[in-house]
Amino acid sequence: MDYPELAARTRRFSYGAPRAVTVSPDGARVIFLRSAGPEDPTDALWVFDVATRAERCVANPAQLLRDQPDLPPAERALRERLRLSAGGIGSFALDGAGVLAVFPLGGRLFRADLLTGDVTEIDTVGPVVDPRLDPTGRRIAYVTGGALRVIDADGTDAVLAGEEGVTWGLAEFIGAEEFGRFRGYWWSPDGHSILTARVDESRVPAWHLHDPSQPEQPPTTIAYPHAGATNAKVTLHVLDLDGGWVDVHWDRETYPYLVAAGWSEQGGPLLAVLRRLQQHGLVIAVDPRTGETQVHAELADPRWVEPVAGTPAHLADGRVLVGGELAHDGYDARCLFADGSLITPPHLYVRRVTGRLDGDLIVEASDGEPSEQHIFHIPVTQSSPRANRLTTEPGWHTAQAAGRTIVIGSQSLERGGVEYNIIHNDESIGSISSNAAQPPFAPRPALERVTDRRIPAGVVYPRSHVAGRRLPVLVAIYGGPGHQEVIAARARWLEKQWWADQGFAVVSIDNRGTPGVAPSYDKAIHRRFSDVILADQVDALEALAGKHPDLDLGRVAIRGWSFGGWLSGLGVLRRPDVYHCAVVGAPVTDWSLYDTAYTERYLGLPADAPDVYAHNSLIELASEPPVRPEDARPMLLVHGLVDDNVVAAHTLRLSAALLAAGRPHSMIPLTGATHMAAGGLAEKLLRIELDFIRRSLPPPTPA
Template identity: 70%
Template sequence: MEYPELAARTRRFSYGAPRAVSVAADGSRVVFLRSSGPEDPVDRLYTFEVDSGRERLIAEPADLLSGRSADLPPEERALRERLRLSAGGIGSYAIDPDARIAAFALSGRLFRADLVSGTVAEIPTAGPVIDPRPDPGGSKIAYVTSGALRVASGGLAGDGEPADALIAGEDGIGWGLAEFIAAEEFGRYRGYWWAPDGQSLLAARVDESRVPRWTLHDPADPAAAPNVVNYPYAGSANAEVTLHLLDLDGGWVDVHWDREIYPYLVSVSWSEVGGPLITVLRRLQQHGLVLAVDPRTGETQVHAELADPRWVEPIPGTPAYLSDGRVLIGGELAHDGYDARCLFADGTLLTPPNLYVRRVCGRIGAPDTQHSGELLVEASEGEPSEQYLYRVTAHAGAPIVDAHRIGTGSGWFTGFGGGQTLVVGALGLDHSGAQWTVYRDDEKIGELTNLAATPPYAPRPVLERVTDRRLPTGVLYPRNHVAGRRLPVLVDIYGGPGHQEVLSVRSRWLERQWWADAGFVVVVADNRGTPGVAPSFEKVIHRRMADVVLGDQVDALRALADKHPDLDLSRVGIKGWSFGGYLSALAVLRRPDVYHAAVVGAPVTDWQLYDTAYTERYLGLPSDGSDVYAHHSLIEAAAEAPVGPLDARPMLLIHGLVDDNVVAAHTLRLSAALLASGRPHSMIPLTGATHMAAGGLAERLLRLELEFLRGALGG
């Protein structure tokens, strides 16, 4: 069995691998999800008991459902799409701080797992359950159903009805869930937060009445009702999001800030050290505020301002209160020659400027010890293709900058911590999958078992930095390549903000090795605009995204050809999905002298059809009178007749017909423009497919893409 079939059956060798790892605040146990094997798509809930060093199965979906349907409520399907989650079974869970109780939903039903005893019980609810979360004491579980926020006490009332209370609900208004923009563009996937004492909730109220409604319909199923979604496209109205403090006894306090000026609610945290902290941004995201909320009155006080003439880029895991009461904030250090992403505590620098901080992922250290104030931080240092874990001392009186790297070796490391327990996930080029290791007091306790399949080969890309911009790149040859044999080039591209392709992670190169073995030299480059290098490297694309990104890709390709003479630049294909699909089409339309054929997957072709927060962050408002949107439009570029027959480079367009992120209208309009200007192209509509093209669709397309590129490039 070859790679495409293996990858489809194993979800790219991820079935059976631990995911969604969390650690109890006291370090007593680790909680995670995993399926039973390399071809099993159903995730189960497990714990790893730190004292015994043993894993324990807590929740088996098949037993809990007892043969009943595993259909998901529409809101759950939407949340999984935002999370890019295609696994079955338990999609997510939530725990109390000490990981004694876990709450999760299966097919809209609510389950409460006692992680100490290992027992699981179904809790009756008022309707299909979304995003259940236990209170800090573990005695109550909040959940969302039909747009209402409710709290279950765990039993039945005397009349047999669910013993839960309606906390907030209104017709046509959503409570307790993140709106589309928050989940898709700001990484905020939740809409309510428990108070530390478990007696109240901070909840988002989402009014989408002003948001444009779009109709998505799969023509392959004409009998099905169309799906109407609220989609805030660039320049249109966003959802109106407000915050409210809700007592379990019915009390209600509104949270006050200037929502007209700062409409985006980006992050929320609430710990027992202080009241809620929220981050809000202006519509164009060039200015924001970190606000401290008084939980008694709802009044807010500005704790910090965030400003950047391009856009503000908050660091995940911030803001948050430190144990000494100071506020942790992520920001940029852009003076005295520095160009870094750093952490600050009430304005005091915590991390050295040579680190590119990516995420604050936990707190570690036993109480009342010299390590009690340590943060667990993911960051890069010099090489953007690698990521490491650092202990950052954050307690008052510590050295101003004190960050210590955890472990040795190269690769991509992620971590989770609590108490004296640290869980490290290690990815690299020298081994398959993630290796999850549990430590306590720096001593190895055990590993989370990885049941994923082992890929059939081990790709060895050549990673190097090229041009005066030191663009990260990777080159992959066929495993049987003989030096001196010139081969066509396949550029595998994404290139968009917030995402890197050139990583020291084996899984990133498995599909690319299949392409290389099919007769290509595969080239990958991370242009300016991608993260990991420096803020200036990322933000130079502001309002000139197309020119900078495409220019960097061309320069990187030519620089690599100088170093690798077996690259035949007279035969260059390019392929990508989403933003990568946009760049693939842009490449053959704008630079047909460099790129000769393109596979264009789910592209944004007209930026006025894409969402507000993403598009306006990089291009501004469509109404500002400039030609930025027209200059970035594939429709405009495709409408121009090619100068000569050699300029009409062939494209293969692919799009899911029920994609609610980049809607299929993008590709349909591009196809119409290409047809009108006489440019050659083909199209594969994916019936029933969303933006993820899940269920093995992407892998099944590989042979069709290969046939297209071989025909287009002549070999």
């Protein structure tokens, strides 16, 4: 079976691989999700027992449900925000001891005893979204129909908060999509009250999505806060189970974005909030008795504040952990601070706080090489910042830790998939097995740092390549904030190797604006997206050709999805001398049609910076006829018709502008597809894209 078919059937070799790996608070168990095989999309709940060093299945959806009904709309939306395409058990939540788990399955609620293996279905009044046990394990909260409900130990199912036209206990679109806050409520440590978000979207613009291939179906209406428009109104409240109600007070007009929230035993709730343009934020503590708040830290940056995942949080000694940047005395680093004191060395680029090990921190960070991520143990009681690196193998490592147990997931260029190593009391005691398929080949990218800006880049050749044979170039890009293409993990290069084997030198470049190098590298794109990013792409491509003479820069195609789709369209429209054709997937063609938090973070408000928006618009570029006929480079546009993130209007309007200007292009509308293009559609498009690129590139140029 060829790669596109195998990748589609195995969901890019992810079916059967462990995911959602979690360590119980006492470190006695490792809980995770995994399906039965490489073509099985249905994830089951598994437990690895640290004492016996054995794993066992606790909850198998095939045994719990004969057939899985449709997911509730709120659950589908949450999975889309999580980019989760697997079936079966999508997520689970534990009690404070880590001995009980709850999970939704087809809108129904189940509770599992992780010690005995007993699984019980709990009756509910409606389809269940995001169920969570209170820390004592006596009660279960869940959301249904926009209302937050609680099931008591005796089975009583009561509304804690609910009203027509608003939602309680769910993250709003911006919180989940742009800030990675997928939750909307948090139990108190004693299980007697809940900090919950109330979301009012009544003033958010209503957009209507409709798949023309289903004319009998009514359109779906969503609240979409596009750039410059009104956001959802998000408020927080502490609700007691006995009916008490406290409003949380902060200046929501000045700081409308709730970026993070949490509640630990070391203190009351902690929040991180940001101004609309995200250049200033606050870390605030909440008194759950009164709702009054106290500022613990201020976050500021003239470009934008970039929070560190896993912060803010209380340390065991009560200090408040905050992530931020060190940008003085010659430093250019992403660091962690405890009550204002630096606790991570400034040579680290801290990406995420991922757990605790005997009170100390476990973090994921890069140390000088952005293509690699390693795991570091950070002592929190040292007088000077210190970090002990726990991973030695080159690659991309993730971790989860609690008690005396840490689970490290490792990827590298030397092997396929993720290997999970379980370490207890500093001893490796086992691993989590994988049922995923192994890819049919091993890519071997050449990773480089090029130009005086040391831009990360990689080149993949056909496996049969003979030096001296000139190759057309395919630039496979993303190029946007929050994502890297050039990482030392085999999975990132599998599809690129397939493209290379079709006769291309495949190039990926992480321009300024992508993470991992330094904060100044991340933020060089502020208010000048297209100029900085495209200049880096062109300069890096030319520098790579200087190192790799087999790259034929007279035949260059560019291909990307989402932000990468915008960048591929930008390339052929603005630099037809460099790029000769483009596959433009789900692009943001007009930034005023994209969401508030993301767009305004980088470009400002449309009313304040109309020239900035116009300068970065593909529609503005496409509307101008080419200076020379040969500069009208062919484009293949692809978009899912029910995409609720980058709506299909982006591509439809781009197509209209291209047509009006006489620019050649083709378009593939994906019926029923969201932004993920799930169901193997992306892989099934590969041969169509290949044919388009082969037909569109000019003939070989002389050496």
